[in-house]
Amino acid sequence: MRIKPTIIFDVKTPLDVLQEALEAASSIFVLCDENTIQHCWPLLAETYPILGNASLLEVPASEESKDIKIAVGLWQSLLEQRADRKSLFINLGGGVVCDLGGFVASTYKRGIAFINIPTSLLAMVDAGIGGKTGIDLDQNKNIIGTFSAAQYTFVDPFFLKTLAESELRSGFAEMIKHALIKGDDHWKKIKAIKILNRLSIKDLIEPSLRIKEDVVLSDPLEQNERKKLNLGHSIAHALESLFMNESSPLSHGDAVAHGLRAETRIAQQMGICSDEILAEVEELIQHFYGPLPSYTEDQLMPFLINDKKNQGKKLYFSLLRKPGEIALDVEVTSLG
Numbered sequence: 325m326r327i328k329p330t331i332i333f334d335v336k337t338p339l340d341v342l343q344e345a346l347e348a349a350s351s352i353f354v355l356c357d358e359n360t361i362q363h364c365w366p367l368l369a370e371t372y373p374i375l376g377n378a379s380l381l382e383v384p385a386s387e388e389s390k391d392i393k394i395a396v397g398l399w400q401s402l403l404e405q406r407a408d409r410k411s412l413f414i415n416l417g418g419g420v421v422c423d424l425g426g427f428v429a430s431t432y433k434r435g436i437a438f439i440n441i442p443t444s445l446l447a448m449v450d451a452g453i454g455g456k457t458g459i460d461l462d463q464n465k466n467i468i469g470t471f472s473a474a475q476y477t478f479v480d481p482f483f484l485k486t487l488a489e490s491e492l493r494s495g496f497a498e499m500i501k502h503a504l505i506k507g508d509d510h511w512k513k514i515k516a517i518k519i520l521n522r523l524s525i526k527d528l529i530e531p532s533l534r535i536k537e538d539v540v541l542s543d544p545l546e547q548n549e550r551k552k553l554n555l556g557h558s559i560a561h562a563l564e565s566l567f568m569n570e571s572s573p574l575s576h577g578d579a580v581a582h583g584l585r586a587e588t589r590i591a592q593q594m595g596i597c598s599d600e601i602l603a604e605v606e607e608l609i610q611h612f613y614g615p616l617p618s619y620t621e622d623q624l625m626p627f628l629i630n631d632k633k634n635q636g637k638k639l640y641f642s643l644l645r646k647p648g649e650i651a652l653d654v655e656v657t658s659l660g
Contacts, residue, residue: 332479332530338371345439345475349412352378353402355425357385360417363486364443368416378414379405383424385417387568387576390424390459392468398428411436412475418444418491419451419576423466426457430472440474443483445495445525446577449502449532452477454540454553463568464630465561471545481529484522492520493612494577499528500608501584502535505552507648510535515608552650554633554642556584559659562627566619574617581613584644586659591643591651593660601646621659 333339346352352375356365361382369375381401383389402411413436415425422440429438442452458469484492503514510531517524536553543549560576560583567574574582588605591597633640639656 331476334480334482339478341476342439342478343372343374345412345437346372346374348410349437350408350410351405352412352414353381353405353407354378354414354416355381355383355398355421355428357383357389357417357421359385359486360421360443364416364441364483368441383421385420387420387460387564387573389420390466392459392461394424395428395459398424399432402428402432407432407436409433409436413438414441415439415452415474416441416443418442418447422447422451423456423458423469426472426474427459427469430457430470435472437475438472440477442477442479444487444491445484445529446491446498447495448479448481448529449495450498450536452479453533453537455544463565464627465564467630467632473544479529479533481522481526484526487522489520490575492522492525494575496520496525496612497577497581497584499525499532501553501555501580502532504555504584504605504644504647505539505650506535507646511647515604518611520612548652551633551642551652555644555650556580556587558628558631558633558639558641558656559583559586559624561631562624563617563619565627566623567617578613581609582616585609585616587641588644590641590656590658590660591645591654594643594654594656596651596654597644597646601644604647605644624659 381398383394413425413429415422422442426438429436440452442448455471455473457472458466461467500514503511513528539550539553560579563582564574564576564579585606588602592602628639640653641656643651643654645651
């Protein structure tokens with residue numbers, strides 16, 4: 325699988341490469357949620373007049389949209405509007421839109437081209453890049469999906485102006501993960517942030533997404549190196565699934581933050597990382613995300629056993645040794 329480079333751009337300035345992709349398509353479909361269709365679509369449509377001929381598809385701005393019934397509805401819309409192999413599917417939204425839209429496009433007629441235009445911080449640094457698509461099944465996160473690369477991913481921090489603080493916090497968790505993977509000065513810069521806002525993180529967005537991009541390019545199908553990106557995510561996905569139907573569900577980013585803390589505790593208990601490293605991680609997570617939610621091992625286990633990284637009945641995690649060094653395929657027998 326070939327992953328094309330991520331492009332940073334000013335959405336207010338027309339780009340030849342996007343214009344050419346739009347002109348080459350036999351038809352254009354744009355997937356939005358109720359937020360991006362209001363706040364982001366008008367700007368994109370004004371910048372690229374050819375999008376006046378596009379068909380708009382809208383889904384709720386919720387994790388619940390990553391459902392097979394929603395995917396079927398989108399496939400039916402494509403079929404009814406005679407989308408063909410030369411059609412272009414544009415995902416204009418956050419992680420849900422990018423995951424869902426990529427899955428729909430990559431499976432319709434065995435795959436049509438799609439472009440990601442992530443509008444949330446989480447999607448900019450994570451979901452919008454890397455060539456993974458997915459939907460949920462029975463509260464199990466991204467259990468159905470494909471490896472399929474977007475034709476292009478366009479990232480513009482301008483869209484962060486539309487986000488609430490909670491959305492910034494959600495995306496920042498993935499930036500913390502990338503900093504732990506990279507280590508060195510990048511980890512120091514992330515640790516130095518005390519107040520989370522668009523200005524405090526603006527200069528770290530591109531370095532963060534480049535960390536993910538470099539890992540993905542080295543191992544597109546997650547045979548080895550890409551497993552680093554699973555750091556914190558075994559517990560995170562289980563927590564997200566556990567709280568999905570609660571009155572206060574966890575966002576993906578909050579779940580990742582708590583997953584990073586919980587898995588670093590496991591690493592410390594297994595002798596993989598030091599007390600000092602655990603203290604660094606816990607201090608940062610506590611500052612921005614508060615205490616770890618209450619749960620038991622028995623509550624998480626039904627979700628953990630279906631994790632995609634497992635082999636047989638054994639749980640395998642990617643665990644932190646120290647910033648810049650990740651232990652892969654670690655068998656975990658207890659959550660501590």
